[in-house]
Amino acid sequence: MPRDPYHSLVSELMAQQTQLDRVVPRFEAFVRRFPDFRALAAASREDVLEAWSGLGYYRRARLLHRLALEVAAGGGELPSSAAELERLPGIGPYTAAAVASMVFGEAVPLMDGNIARVGARVLASADDPRGKEGRAAVLEWVRGLMNGAPPGDVNEALMELGATVCTPNRPDCVRCPLTEGCRARCEGDPTAYPPPRQTRAVVDLRWLVVVVEDPKRRWLLRQVAEGPILRGLWLPPFAEIDSGRPLEQQALGLLPFDVTQSIGISKPIRHSITHRRIEAIPARAVIDHPVRVAKGWSWADPANPRLPTSSLLGKLLGSVSTSSSV
């Protein structure tokens, strides 16, 4: 991984919850386009998001942009300690420790998903490494490996070990340099650690999503006001389907104005949010005159809404524009 502070930071942010193979090409294009903190700070948020598109977790891009603005305003130098780094937007315990140890040589241990697994197995700890005690135990174990070795190399090597040898399903213990002292290996079944996440039951939902397009090809969006998910994001009006009523009638009921044009029902779209599995059925209408809408509603170009939204909007755009109605 890069030793330059800016490059290191960008790559670590991209690597959050994203496999490294996927990061590399995007990282190279990103730093070509934005070579340093100043260039990134000078860019528009829209350009940054465009360079990020496809990577997911877009909040990372917005936070990185904010971080660049802060760093550029402060002289263009990144702080060098994990404690200071963690105060910057988008930087948590993992990223702070990664940059501090790999770029600045600070002896601070880190834990990602790989090291959580490796540590839990070596220690055969009953505590989940994602919990408070288990996490502390793993970090202490990593710190103990830094005796004399460069801290960044220790952190990096352990992550690499987890990614290539001590894998979730079929750990290759024969090839593992830690097999001697591994308590889980000694017990016989390394995959017993860490304890499996308790999985929440999957909830199936069916949503009716009303896509109204005006003469400028803008879509009617509504800011999601309540509910546990998507709050504050802008999407076409939607609601859970009441199977007792015609879809067209329900679609009309979701709109803030009357529509006399015909409503077409399109092919369903799948979307998942954590433990919810959503089948979204687009209902589509094209109106022939602009309509003024109240606060909480907006007209926006669906390909570039310039409003906070969910990837569901992109799925709708792709689906509605390519599929015929049914």
Add this chain to the structure above:
DNA sequence: AATGCGGGGGC
């Protein structure tokens, strides 16, 4: 301590 946030690859 839980929950939301994307998208792709492996099995």
Add this chain to the structure above:
DNA sequence: GCCCCAGCATT
């Protein structure tokens, strides 16, 4: 299909 991924912010 389901699980996981060089996590963070918010509640």
